[in-house]
């Protein structure tokens with residue numbers, strides 16, 4: 001067993017680790033720290049995209065994510081972010097009326113979009129007055145038009161849209177967006193957006209980005225909190241060998257983009273060999289894992305205590 005790294009959680013700083021092809025791991029001491037780190041991360045990506053392309057195309061999900069993005073509505077972000085350049089999409093949406101309490105649009109509108117100066121015509125939600133299938137087709141058409149005008153970039157290795165950032169939550173079963181374990185929607189590679197009418201998580205009818213679109217993004221953030229998701233986090237991130245189940249969250253592997261996991265300590269608690277302990281300088285993090293890389297080279301990227 002090799003000691004892989006020793007890190008330190010400093011106030012207002014995420015503990016970061018690059019975990020092979022499973023992306024960057026940021027384990028935050030508590031939800032407040034996670035909210036701050038997530039807001040900083042989104043603000044930085046927004047600034048970089050606006051500088052490079054003049055716009056920021058961001059896709060949201062439902063669930064606890066919007067609440068965890070809440071710091072964006074306050075200082076300094078409400079003033080420093082160039083909100084007029086944001087183009088908003090949904091990685092998945094429940095096929096219900098926009099004013100329904102299950103609507104991801106309503107969740108985002110109430111929790112974020114109505115509190116910052118977003119341009120209303122930049123908000124691309126689904127048509128809520130048609131079937132799931134039609135809503136998926138129409139949504140794909142809208143995205144196609146925006147790809148043509150490069151409001152949304154295009155992947156240089158496929159014809160997929162390349163969102164600047166796709167934000168995903170994860171369920172305890174490892175689902176992401178509305179891509180559930182063992183569901184045929186996971187195999188959809190021809191369409192950018194697909195629909196399901198049998199979601200195991202209510203409501204049953206949903207539209208969702210497909211895996212090729214998610215994996216074409218420039219940045220994908222997985223935002224996962226709480227102990228009940230710890231097992232799925234372990235299965236999605238750790239090296240669990242050839243028997244690895246095809247957990248949707250494990251299939252998030254941006255081809256050229258960057259994947260970052262935002263976890264609180266309970267969600268990270270079943271990661272291989274992870275230990276937290278109180279020390280002179282704060283909370284320490286130790287992770288033991290099978291690795292070929294030397295302890296020294298791993299530690300160069302971290303504040304070693």
Ligand SMILES: O=C(O)[C@H](O)[C@@H](O)[C@H](O)[C@H](O)COP(=O)(O)O
Pocket residue numbers: 061062063064065092093094104168169170171175176177178201
């Ligand atoms: O609309 C949805 O249901 C979602 O987009 C879904 O993928 C969600 O992100 C996860 O289920 C996590 O939800 P929680 O963070 O609330 O557990």
